[in-house]
Every structure is written in C-alpha cells, then in structure tokens.
Amino acid sequence: MASTTQTQKPPARPGGRTRPMPTGRLGDKIFLGLSRGSGILLLAIMASIAVFLSYRAAIAISKDEGNFFTTFDWNPAGSPPVFGIAVLLFGTVVSSIIAMVIAVPIAVGIALFISHYAPRRLAAPVAYIVDLLAAVPSIVYGIWGALVLVPYLEGLNLWLDQFFGWTYIFEKTEVGVARSLFTVGILLAIMILPIVTSVSREVFLQVPKMNEEAALALGATRWEVIRLSVLPFGRSGVISASMLGLGRALGETMAVATVLSPSFLISLHVLNPGGGTFAQNIAAKFGEADAFGRDALIASGLVLFVLTLLVNGAARLIIARRKEYSGANA
Numbered sequence: 001m002a003s004t005t006q007t008q009k010p011p012a013r014p015g016g017r018t019r020p021m022p023t024g025r026l027g028d029k030i031f032l033g034l035s036r037g038s039g040i041l042l043l044a045i046m047a048s049i050a051v052f053l054s055y056r057a058a059i060a061i062s063k064d065e066g067n068f069f070t071t072f073d074w075n076p077a078g079s080p081p082v083f084g085i086a087v088l089l090f091g092t093v094v095s096s097i098i099a100m101v102i103a104v105p106i107a108v109g110i111a112l113f114i115s116h117y118a119p120r121r122l123a124a125p126v127a128y129i130v131d132l133l134a135a136v137p138s139i140v141y142g143i144w145g146a147l148v149l150v151p152y153l154e155g156l157n158l159w160l161d162q163f164f165g166w167t168y169i170f171e172k173t174e175v176g177v178a179r180s181l182f183t184v185g186i187l188l189a190i191m192i193l194p195i196v197t198s199v200s201r202e203v204f205l206q207v208p209k210m211n212e213e214a215a216l217a218l219g220a221t222r223w224e225v226i227r228l229s230v231l232p233f234g235r236s237g238v239i240s241a242s243m244l245g246l247g248r249a250l251g252e253t254m255a256v257a258t259v260l261s262p263s264f265l266i267s268l269h270v271l272n273p274g275g276g277t278f279a280q281n282i283a284a285k286f287g288e289a290d291a292f293g294r295d296a297l298i299a300s301g302l303v304l305f306v307l308t309l310l311v312n313g314a315a316r317l318i319i320a321r322r323k324e325y326s327g328a329n330a
Contacts, residue, residue, distance in 0.1 A: 092304070107197040108200055150259060172269065188255070192248050199237060204237075212229050
C-alpha cells in the first residue's frame with residue numbers, strides 16, 4: 001500500500017519559483033540581543049561586586065591579628081588591629097531564623113485566606129493592606145519598633161522566661177530593656193511578612209481549578225483540597241517567597257540598628273539585650289571608621305554577600321529537586 005504521507009512544500013510564487021520561509025524577524029533578533037545582553041550585564045555586575053569586595057577584604061584580613069571567623073571583638077583601629085565576625089554571623093543567622101519561624105506560617109495562612117477562604121469583597125482590601133506594608137520604609141519600622149515594640153515586649157519576655165525558661169533559649173539572665181535578638185526577629189518578621197504573603201498568594205491563585213473541583217467532587221473537604229492540591233502545587237513558590245523574605249532579613253540595616261543594643265558577646269539566651277548583625281555593624285561604624293576600618297567592614301560585607309548567595313543557591317536546589325510541585329507540568 002502506497003504511503004499517503006506527503007511532505008509540505010513552501011508556497012510557490014507566480015512563475016513556478018518557491019518562496020523562502022522567513023528565518024527570523026528584526027524585532028525577534030533585537031529582543032534576543034537585548035535579553036542576552038541584559039543577562040551578561042547582570043553577571044558582569046555581580047562579578048565586579050565580588051572582585052571589589054574580595055580585594056578590599058583581602059587587604060583588611062591580611063593585617064588582622066585575630067582570627068577573622070572566631071574573634072569576638074571588633075577593633076580594627078587598635079594597635080595591632082583585632083576584629084572578627086563570630087558575633088555578627090551568630091546574630092544575623094539567629095535573628096533571621098526567628099523572623100522566618102514567625103513570618104512564614106503566618107504569611108502562608110494569610111495567603112490561603114485571601115485566595116481560598118475570604119469572599120472577593122474582603123479579599124481585595126486585605127491583599128491591598130498586606131501589599132501596602134511592603135512600601136513602609138525601614139526607618140519607619142525601626143522607629144516604631146524602638147518606641148512601641150520594645151516597651152510592649154517587656155511583658156512577653158517575662159512570660160516567656162517564667163514558663164519557657166527551662167528551654168535555656170528563653171531564659172532571661174540579664175536585666176534590661178527588650179533590645180535583643182528576639183525583638184529584632186519579631187520586627188524582621190513583620191517586615192518580611194508582606195513579601196512572603198504576596199508571592200505565596202499569587203502562586204496559590206495559579207492552582208488549576210480542575211484539580212480543586214475534582215477533589216471537591218470526590219467528597220474532599222476544603223482543608224483536604226488545600227492540603228492535597230493547593231499546597232503541593234505551590235510548595236516551590238512558597239520556598240521562593242521564603243527565600244526572598246530571608247534575603248531581606250539577612251541584609252536589613254536601619255530597623256535593626258534602631259532596635260538592637262549592640263554588644264560583641266554570643267549568648268543563646270535570645271531575650272538578653274545585646275548581639276549584632278552584619279548590616280547593623282556596618283551602618284553603626286562606617287561613618288567613624290578610617291580607611292582600614294572601612295576595609296574591615298567591607299570584609300564583613302563580603303561574608304554577608306556570600307551567605308546570601310548560598311541561601312539563594314540552596315533554595316534553587318530545593319526547587320529543582322521538587323519539579324513535580326513547581327507547576328511546570330500543570
């Protein structure tokens with residue numbers, strides 16, 4: 001039996017000549033060039049930042065008489081200069097972890113309420129208010145935290161010490177106002193809440209309605225629909241939103257500098273006053289530092305830069321391992 005499949009030929013022009021197929025339009029080529037150039041420019045900017053930070057950090061670390069990673073002091077103006085990032089790294093990580101533990105569950109709950117529970121007339125104003133929180137400047141959060149949050153947390157600190165002091169973490173061993181890493185963590189949680197909520201809400205709204213309707217048709221409750229259809233689909237989006245919030249928490253400066261009472265001591269008692277973060281230390285000491293002191297601060301900024309890259313890289317690995325939940329095959 002002869003095959004009925006025929007190959008398509010380009011349309012013929014008058015006179016019997018075939019018309020060549022278009023290989024690309026000028027607009028497509030321009031867009032491709034701009035996109036490729038933008039990507040290369042971004043990589044070049046990141047590389048230049050890394051080279052600058054590495055060069056200035058090498059100058060400072062080469063003259064440091066202490067161990068840059070384990071020293072609990074910051075005195076680059078001394079003779080000899082001694083400084084380290086142990087306290088700054090500890091404070092940055094602990095305050096960011098506290099912020100994430102508080103903010104992410106609340107943000108996911110708000111996003112689910114807006115996308116799947118609240119009526120449309122209520123969902124729109126709530127979403128607008130949450131988005132509006134992201135526009136508040138950091139210094140405003142810092143002033144509010146210093147004047148309102150710190151005094152009102154005294155009672156919470158005493159309650160945590162009374163009922164959860166046995167955990168050692170919530171044991172308050174020093175007397176003083178609530179200018180601690182715990183207060184910083186709560187303030188950072190409020191600041192990153194709109195970012196995580198907004199991204200998570202948009203991801204949850206992209207869940208295919210067919211999946212939800214099929215689950216409801218099989219007799220699933222609203223919570224079962226969310227647990228079996230919505231959350232698995234939006235898992236990678238929630239992870240991405242959390243990493244965006246963590247990036248802001250790691251690098252927040254003015255709010256932390258306004259609320260925290262800095263000290264170069266490491267303590268697992270998060271309710272005790274004191275501690276420090278990379279961004280807070282740079283903001284507090286950059287203006288009064290000499291040339292070498294600025295190099296030392298830049299060295300600490302390099303560690304924060306690398307820490308942020310590692311966090312984002314870890315998030316990409318988590319998302320890549322869970323491609324079945326990314327929504328790409330929906």
